[in-house]
Amino acid sequence: MEEKVAISMAGVEQNRPHFKLGPLDLEVPAGYVTALVGPNGSGKSSTFRLLLDLAKPEKGTVTVLGKRVGGGDDVELKRRIGYLPENTNSFEDSLKAEDKAAFVRQWYPDWDVNYYRELLRLFEIDSSLKLGKMSKGMRRKFELALALAHRPELLLLDEPSSGLDPIAWKKMIGVLHRHMERGDRTILIATHIVEEVRRLADYIVFMDYGRVLGMYEKDELLSSWSVLFVQGEGRPEWLLRTVPGAIRTEEAGGSVRIVTSRAQQAERWCESEGYRIVARK
Incomplete structure (x- = not known):
């Protein structure tokens, strides 16, 4: 049908x-x-x-x-x-x-x-x-x-x-x-x-x-969504355009909260660009 x-x-x-x-x-x-x-x-x-x-x-x-x-x-x-x-x-x-x-x-x-x-x-x-x-x-x-x-x-x-x-x-x-x-x-x-x-x-x-x-x-x-809290140079607006699968980014107490639909690729990107992942959800 x-x-x-x-x-x-x-x-x-x-x-x-x-x-x-x-x-x-x-x-x-x-x-x-x-x-x-x-x-x-x-x-x-x-x-x-x-x-x-x-x-x-x-x-x-x-x-x-x-x-x-x-x-x-x-x-x-x-x-x-x-x-x-x-x-x-x-x-x-x-x-x-x-x-x-x-x-x-x-x-x-x-x-x-x-x-x-x-x-x-x-x-x-x-x-x-x-x-x-x-x-x-x-x-x-x-x-x-x-x-x-x-x-x-x-x-x-x-x-x-x-x-x-x-x-x-x-x-x-x-x-x-x-x-x-x-x-x-x-x-x-x-x-x-x-x-x-x-x-x-x-x-x-x-x-x-x-x-x-x-x-x-x-x-x-x-099933592939994740929330990452990262530290490093870069504004949330820029990260939204560059992190793989990024859906939303915002300031979060000294770090940046990133919601991504491509968790593994986003984590690899953060590591390659020198961003430190301080927490995951």
Whole structure:
């Protein structure tokens, strides 16, 4: 039986003054969670905008849930999609959360008010607050509840756990697992959190410099993932570009923490370049 595809991008290119996205060739399977992984500025958010027709490609075709994006009236298509952007809109700060929810629900015939209220209780959200008065974490939880309330067929999540405390993060993971239980829904999530990938993803797509570097099954790939703590000259940004398989690098108490998908090659590289490995996970 041929596997269904939720998202297809073929030869997609977008040019901006200081960044080129693509060419992108990507197929995201329906019924699974796919994680889009890459450093800041690699093109993840730009890819989401193309999927939603919020930006136009110069070349290529984008197909979402069997419909060509940018081909005309897309109201029905967007009703099948839930979207959590990475950044909130400051012009909404003066709105009460309950007023934004009342506006958003008008666009979704399948809006489930009982499920929405359940999410508010679960995430401990005070919907009487103005959005600008909410903490970053509460606002993130509220926006996630909005994205989920119509139980979308395709859920696009751009760094969803940004600002969440550990308890809220665990609740989010549980909610997303339950969302996928029916087996006919799809999630595309952009994240840099390794544990999020471990707990949620079925497939992993690596992006860098506006290109897709590869798509892999999670279980096969994570067996070779490792976290190294190294000491030596070199900034995390440079190490991210040079260490084999590097997915994330950051300062960590006098050393640099490197998450790599090619542990053995990364260790050999560190030894050859004079970096001392002080710890492994």
